[in-house]
Amino acid sequence: xxxxxxxxxxxxxxxxxxxxxxxxxxxxxxxxxxxxxxxxxxxxxxxxxxxxxxxxxxxxxxxxxxxxxxxxxxxxxxxxxxxxxxxxxxxxxxxxxxxxxxxxxxxxxxxxxxxxxxxxxxxxxxxxxxxxxxxxxxxxxxxxxxxxxxxxxxxxxxxxxxxxxxxxxxxxxxxxxxxxxxxxxxxxxxxxxxxxxxxxxxxxxxxxxxxxxxxxxxxxxxxxxxxxxxxxxxxxxxxxxxxxxxxxxxxxxxxxxxxxxxxxxxxxxxxxxxxxxxxxxxxxxxxxxxxxxxxxxxxxxxxxxxxxxxxxxxxxxxxxxxxxxxxxxxxxxxxxxxxxxxxxxxxxxxxxxxxxxxxxxxxxxxxxxxxxxxxxxxxxxxxxxxxxxxxxxxxxxxxxxxxxxxxxxxxxxxxxxxxxxxxxxxxxxxxxxxxxxxxxxxxxxxxxxxxxx
Amino acid sequence: xxxxxxxxxxxxxxxxxxxxxxxxxxxxxxxxxxxxxxxxxxxxxxxxxxxxxxxxxxxxxxxxxxxxxxxxxxxxxxxxxxxxxxxxxxxxxxxxxxxxxxxxxxxxxxxxxxxxxxxxxxxxxxxxxxxxxxxxxxxxxxxxxxxxxxxxxxxxxxxxxxxxxxxxxxxxxxxxxxxxxxxxxxxxxxxxxxxxxxxxxxxxxxxxxxxxxxxxxxxxxxxxxxxxxxxxxxxxxxxxxxxxxxxxxxxxxxxxxxxxxxxxxxxxxxxxxxxxxxxxxxxxxxxxxxxxxxxxxxxxxx
Numbered sequence: 001x002x003x004x005x006x007x008x009x010x011x012x013x014x015x016x017x018x019x020x021x022x023x024x025x026x027x028x029x030x031x032x033x034x035x036x037x038x039x040x041x042x043x044x045x046x047x048x049x050x051x052x053x054x055x056x057x058x059x060x061x062x063x064x065x066x067x068x069x070x071x072x073x074x075x076x077x078x079x080x081x082x083x084x085x086x087x088x089x090x091x092x093x094x095x096x097x098x099x100x101x102x103x104x105x106x107x108x109x110x111x112x113x114x115x116x117x118x119x120x121x122x123x124x125x126x127x128x129x130x131x132x133x134x135x136x137x138x139x140x141x142x143x144x145x146x147x148x149x150x151x152x153x154x155x156x157x158x159x160x161x162x163x164x165x166x167x168x169x170x171x172x173x174x175x176x177x178x179x180x181x182x183x184x185x186x187x188x189x190x191x192x193x194x195x196x197x198x199x200x201x202x203x204x205x206x207x208x209x210x211x212x213x214x215x216x217x218x219x220x221x222x223x224x225x226x227x228x229x230x231x232x233x234x235x236x237x238x239x240x241x242x243x244x245x246x247x248x249x250x251x252x253x254x255x256x257x258x259x260x261x262x263x264x265x266x267x268x269x270x271x272x273x274x275x276x277x278x279x280x281x282x283x284x285x286x287x288x289x290x291x292x293x294x295x296x297x298x299x300x301x302x303x304x305x306x307x308x309x310x311x312x313x314x315x316x317x318x319x320x321x322x323x324x325x326x327x328x329x330x331x332x333x334x335x336x337x338x339x340x341x342x343x344x345x346x347x348x349x350x351x352x353x354x355x356x357x358x359x360x361x362x363x364x365x366x367x368x369x370x371x372x373x374x375x376x377x378x379x380x381x382x383x384x385x386x387x388x389x390x391x392x393x394x395x396x397x398x399x400x401x402x403x404x405x406x407x408x409x410x411x412x413x414x415x416x417x418x419x420x421x422x423x424x425x426x427x428x429x430x431x432x433x434x435x436x437x438x439x440x441x442x443x444x445x446x447x448x449x450x451x452x453x
Numbered sequence: 454x455x456x457x458x459x460x461x462x463x464x465x466x467x468x469x470x471x472x473x474x475x476x477x478x479x480x481x482x483x484x485x486x487x488x489x490x491x492x493x494x495x496x497x498x499x500x501x502x503x504x505x506x507x508x509x510x511x512x513x514x515x516x517x518x519x520x521x522x523x524x525x526x527x528x529x530x531x532x533x534x535x536x537x538x539x540x541x542x543x544x545x546x547x548x549x550x551x552x553x554x555x556x557x558x559x560x561x562x563x564x565x566x567x568x569x570x571x572x573x574x575x576x577x578x579x580x581x582x583x584x585x586x587x588x589x590x591x592x593x594x595x596x597x598x599x600x601x602x603x604x605x606x607x608x609x610x611x612x613x614x615x616x617x618x619x620x621x622x623x624x625x626x627x628x629x630x631x632x633x634x635x636x637x638x639x640x641x642x643x644x645x646x647x648x649x650x651x652x653x654x655x656x657x658x659x660x661x662x663x664x665x666x667x668x669x670x671x672x673x674x675x676x677x678x679x680x681x682x683x684x685x686x687x688x689x690x691x692x693x694x695x696x697x698x699x700x701x702x703x704x705x706x707x708x709x710x711x712x713x714x715x716x717x718x719x720x721x722x723x724x725x726x727x728x729x730x731x732x733x734x735x736x737x738x739x740x741x742x743x744x745x746x747x748x749x750x751x752x753x754x755x
Binding site: 334 | 495496540548550553578579580581582583592593595596597599600601603604607608611620644645647648649651652654655656658659660662663665666667670695696699700702703704706707710711713714716717718719722726
């Protein structure tokens, strides 16, 4: 067995890495890691403002921090009896999802010990700036009515023989001519019948006004300006809103109309998480405890190499946390917490695979520690990438097909897969390269042993 | 011919298929144990008209004491901050209307006993609930199913048919077994059953994929033409045992870290994670070598 010599070639097969260089690089990385740790977890005042840490900046969903509740009560002037409360609940849930709410609770409740016929509906979801108007839209009553005429704000109903509107969709935003105002567009898609009849009406008038209403009194498209055939793109009529929330609400209302029953909406009430108290804090502690136990396992099982794995895992946790605010559109729910935990386990398993392979390579051959490390990383590259690809593929389809907790799980798990691959393939190798020159007895440092002949 | 893993795999497959048959039947008849966060349960609402001092705490302590004394076991206490008062909501699977009067007495007496909150009026109501709070489970099944097929295609490109089928079978079996166990044991499905269901399939797929690579590596590095595929599968899988054990223990640690808080939702989530870990790792460990060797021709030499 050839004894390890100090200052041998690094595990990456590059040039010599001297002890001094290793110490300097490790020190820089440690400082950077410490800086990231502080920025991720510590809150402190900066002048008159407060820095809330990366953790504090994560957008949390209703099941993590609670939100706002509204109660819908059947109105006194509601005309029809509610036949199927399940259908009402399902409709409300569909509408909430269409407006971008992923985690919420919609429950129909009625007193259990009183002879009450009708359910109240309680909606609980994350507090947003547009929640009040969103709830009004979701619970709106009535059918879509089209009114038209040659005067502004027409009152005569038109296009009543068949279905005139096929649907509507939010068509994105654009900058106005002034270059600073953003407008949000809704495309209202007319049926063949609706388009044909409307074109006839427009062409037979010097100026024609169209008004779209929902039920009694809710105006979706104001008939204050005339419309012309140039406003149409094919069978679609483009309408502009000043806000994105307004545009999405309008698209939803045109698409799904109103509820068949009239409900009164209560004042908003603040509610806590349905899962219990301090869920966000407990989740963070649980992930921290999981990471700590994995680090202890690494060090106990692999000693020096375990230190490299531990530092990589620490960087994984920090990067994953930063990604939660760097990647747009992530609102963390309990599904997302499970995704982070599972991706941490995946990253740890990948590192374990490499460590075990290196140990086997060293034990079953006459390779030096450095050669065994290099061979181990090379051999496990493809299996680790396969593990990542397999996980990522399922995550992609979960993103496509699911909503709510499963969607958030797929998002955080998918990010974790990518960060985990970087941690297990890049960071671990980097730390190993930096630590090897510092170890006197490399075999003892990495807890390697030759297999007995 | 060494057949340790193969024999265990056959036994596991038989047990798993019986469990899946029983579980799917129960699922078809009863569905999951939809806790009251899905539909059909009862809510006990305790409300006070003023939230001065520590009135909400007094109300909560009185309610918790009453439940403990009378053997009532509610789920997920939630609170609402009203404009002037406060409201506690406890969720039950059974109707507790008959206890309403006693609960009101217990809470009102507790408020009257404390001078700083004396005079605050409490009211208690029991509501029958009907509602759902998460996306349908079916979409998660669809997503995982399509994902498994994509994984199989990837493994076919990387490793050919035996690895592809082995990975697909272990992933599908893990997911089906998870669903069946949930239906048989009646663990509350809660809002995250879709997540843990997906996790079971993912765990099985990724472990199976890395094991399939180990078979390929073994064949490449060993010139012994007399060893059968079954023996290769057996030997490699036994060598992979540490990886499976580490992954399983890590998942158990993750589950325990959540369950340690004692919050009902976290206990259920942790239990589901344990199910996912068991189904995922066992299916990958036992089914992968069995299917791989079967397709390669178990008794044939390489």
